[in-house]
Amino acid sequence: MLLFKRLIKVGLIFIFLACLSLAALYLSMRSELPSVTSLKDMQWQTPMQIFSADNKLINQFGEKKRIPLKLNEFPQQLINAILASEDDRFYSHFGVDPIGMGRAVLGKLMGQNKGGASTITMQVARNFFLSSEVTYTRKIREIFLTFHIESLLTKDEILALYMNKIPLSHRSFGFGAAAQVYYGKDVKDLTLAQIAVLAGLPKAPSNRNPISSPRNAKANRAIVLQRMYSAGYINSAELAQANQAPISGKRHSIEIELNAPYIAEMAHQEMVDLYGKELAYTGGYNVYLTVDSTLQSAAQKAVINNLLSYDLRHGYRGAVVSLRPELAKNENVIDQTAELSDEEVIEALNKIDNYQTLFPAVITDVAEQSATIKFLSHQENTQTILQEGEILWQGMSWAREFINDEKQGAAPKVASEILNYGDLVFVIKTAQGFTLSQLPEVSSALVSLSTDNGAIKAAIGGFSFQQSQFNRVTQAKRQVGSNIKPFIYSAALDNGFTLATLVNDAPINQWDQSSGVVWRPENSPPIYNGDIRVRLALAQSKNVIAVRLLRAVGLDNIIPHLAAFGFVPNDLPRNESLALGSASLTPLEVATGFATFANGGYLIRPYLIDRIEDSFGKILFQANPAMACDPCSLENKQQDIDNILDPFDLLPKKETPPLIKAERVISAQNAFLVTQALNAAIWGSDYQMKPFWRGTGWRAQTLKRHDIAGKTGTTNQSKDAWFSGFSRRLVTTSWVGFDDPSRNLGRTRYNSNLDKYQVTGGEAGAKSAQPAWIDFMAVALAAHPEEPFIQPVDIVSVRIDKSTGKLTNKTDKTSFFEYFQFGTAPTESVTQDNSSEILDGSRIFDESSNDDIF
Structure with a gap:
């Protein structure tokens, strides 16, 4: 008994000394311990996501994949699986589990790894504040931080932090992201078998996940399921069924719902400018744009089809590469030893990217008027298989030889004039079959804005972002040609001219003393009609009239007038060539200027980001653009404007800030009169009165809408082609040209293999740029009832x-x-x-x- 009492006394002394030592250790480390109060208001490092106005995901920026969720958003089975596998006494211990700790210490003394020392709270402390180094000092710090966390947060808050923070390999952090990465699902849609796989990842995610090691994942899944069964979370039937399920995990990328890379990059750059790169990539921002997915898709289709049409009518430039060049001139007689193996074909195809609707194929046989192709087909299970198809004559008869931008070869009669065995080419799959194609060398841009507030509704910066990341909507300053004329005429109307004023349509010959040459601006074609009314002159795009109007108004008055439309004065040449479009502007600047005519004289400012939310839906920024609005009805138009800006009724209803009036830069009367002349550029014509005319934009009559107006534009040598036009609510600019300034858009001659409606002759705004505008507006205008331009007072x-x-x-x-x-x-x-x-x-x-x- 005496010995027992002494042992108790010694034990108490040791406990006292241990507590004293622990307290001293805590006091010595306290200043070095990080504060855990930040966990109360945790800002998750989640990627930035870009959405369209109708909530279609456009892109994601940031390496870490995380989908922060509240605890009640996780399925209960997943919570049960984590508790069973990681910390089954989580809700009963005080942060450190004495039973688990004792088991771990005993195992260490016996030279065995018993596990179970780290609780969920300890893992939170380590993952948020400490490194993964295995030292006693780090473990002690972890315990101290655990006590702090337990005193600060509830158990549910701690568990939610753990489930959102834990790294689970393949750049996924937290179980919400892991469900997407491994199974392509929301976490609530996981099966029990999939839940068990994910719940087994925390201890060793790199070698237990179903992508890197399906065998380990299956073995670990069985352990998790058994623990869930032992804890009473599942029954024997559920256990057996989940154990028999296959390991189905594979890598899933984020599902892009709207392919709009140029728009995504514009928004990405704005966010980086606003928040800095690090915070933009990790702050979990959800960025909602003004872009409508229906209009964006229509714009992309219009630009792609228009560029392909231009490129194909100028001739075929040949195969991307020939896999059997030695057979190309051998009348397609194939030596058996020279035949391409499937392995060679697959290797060659894998080296070539797809571009929009174009995908690579290899010619494996050439008949009289058809050709056999092999191409790669990507199946739903991510497997790639080699398939065979056929290009019929109607899919290749367009392919006369490209000689240069101005000249094409003769129309082909047989397939061997176009293709050879082993050619690697681009093709398009249509409802009619496969069509031979090629990657366009010509470039384009299309941008569409709301005329009421400048919201960008659609923007395409080129044929393919993969081909070129240069965004021609905002970065390409190109000569605008006759797209400048409406602004010149607007200045003339403010300086004594009317739509009925007669101006002399006659050649101009002016001696330039500084250069020693005569300047002779010409109409195109060089036809002159004598005295002509201003309305007709703009509708027919008379060059000499534009020069005469500029002279009458004067450069000193013209430059400020044009600058009022948002054009940078330094971009406007201070000479008479300005009247003919020698100024270089971006498509976005041009569209902004034209919007002023459409909305009755107000300067709107283009904007792309409608609002920014954090990862939990809290609005951090809401755009409040200035509106083109009549002051007498400014406060009463909010509901009408909301309906106008969302004709598809897709946007979530939300409170909007009070309207701000845009700056008026021309009178409503001036805007209306210019619009009437631009309407005549589409609908104006007179074949019963000399000098017989119709407007340069007459092709837009196919839209069968009288509430539209527009202007063509073509520069010298056809290096740039434009069409800008608008309805009351939407303005759109289309541009086509080469990035290489030495090339012009050229001309084409008649191809006897095609129908009589083909485009021939010199390329110009009406032929090269307007078709994309028409195709896009056919979709865009369908959402808007016909709305005439309102005749203002006076x-x-x-x-x-x-x-x-x-x-x-x-x-x-x-x-x-x-x-x-x-x-x-x-x-x-x-x-x-x-x-x-x-x-x-x-x-x-x-x-x-x-x-x-x-």
């Missing part, structure tokens, strides 16, 4: 004589109603009889007269 309509612009009482084809600002209508009546100018029959229109090149 605009009157009077009947005038077409030839003279004077007042007339006649109601025949020699007259029509024209718009004037109040006080500017003509006061003199016509005295000459112009009825002899009316034609009895119709006149065939010469399409070539629509080229508006300066």
